[in-house]
Amino acid sequence: MALPSPPLGGLTFSLVGPGRVGSSLACWLVESGASLVEVAGRSEPTARALATRLGGQTAALASLGSENEDLLLIAVSDSALAGVAATLARHPQAKVALHTSGHQSAAVLHPLGPQGTATGSLHPLMAYPDILPAASAAAGSVFAVDGEPEAQQMARRLVTAWSGEAVEIPAESRPLYHLAASLAAGGVVTLLATACNIASSAGLPAAVGRGYLELALGALDQTRGLADPAAAITGPVARGDLETLEIQLRRLREADPERAALVATIARETLRHRQQRGELDSTHEALENFLDAFPRADKGP
Known part of the structure; x- marks a missing residue:
């Protein structure tokens, strides 16, 4: 044969x-x-x-x-x-x-x-x-x-x-296509590195960083087969847990205002995805108000 x-x-x-x-x-x-x-x-x-x-x-x-x-x-x-x-x-x-x-x-x-x-x-x-x-x-x-x-x-x-x-x-879509690709790859790694830096600055052991990697891999694995990756978003913002987020962001702002502004921006994006999915409820209203009032990244001169 x-x-x-x-x-x-x-x-x-x-x-x-x-x-x-x-x-x-x-x-x-x-x-x-x-x-x-x-x-x-x-x-x-x-x-x-x-x-x-x-x-x-x-x-x-x-x-x-x-x-x-x-x-x-x-x-x-x-x-x-x-x-x-x-x-x-x-x-x-x-x-x-x-x-x-x-x-x-x-x-x-x-x-x-x-x-x-x-x-x-x-x-x-x-x-x-x-x-x-x-x-x-x-x-x-x-x-x-x-x-x-x-x-x-x-x-x-x-x-x-x-x-x-x-x-x-098509040609007109290539810049945003590639930007999104960079976010999906390099952006995710940047966020992981930022999480590890926050932990290191807080004096936490290096093993925590390895744990964050496993956490990130597990979260990404949860998106497999989903039409909308946002369906796999978890955490205090997704739950509308204002008390937890408020404590965490204020503590981070004391240590690193720039990164606190970044985390707040990501939290706002999380809420946007929840809204698009019709998953916002009364528990998120106070959280939205808190994030609206939270200082944003310095836009410079």
């Missing part, structure tokens, strides 16, 4: 940007049957290591020409994208070029259009603490796509091969 063909068998590609995201996607492409041709990056040793690992060659960005390939994957920083696209446009490139930015739309690759390359974007809504070599890491993940039809078709083909879900995010 013949083995099934790999989903991306026969596809050829080159990569610009062998960082954590680019290297991960390149590994997934090769695992799914694609062939890596060339890798270009700021660090030649990094590019060479990935090329050796996946059976490709290295190239300088200024000389990279992928015109005989199906895909050019560009995984560089937002600030570098426009310059990289202009440099790549000096030579004919692949049938399709996809960048991995969440903030930028496909339009940033417009220099490649006149030579016949269809341009688009493929942003994995995932965290990359390191290179993720196995395509199974992408299973169930969401990928934001946009661009020309041929480019979107390629992007969706890759996402399907990796058992992910592709969603189109």
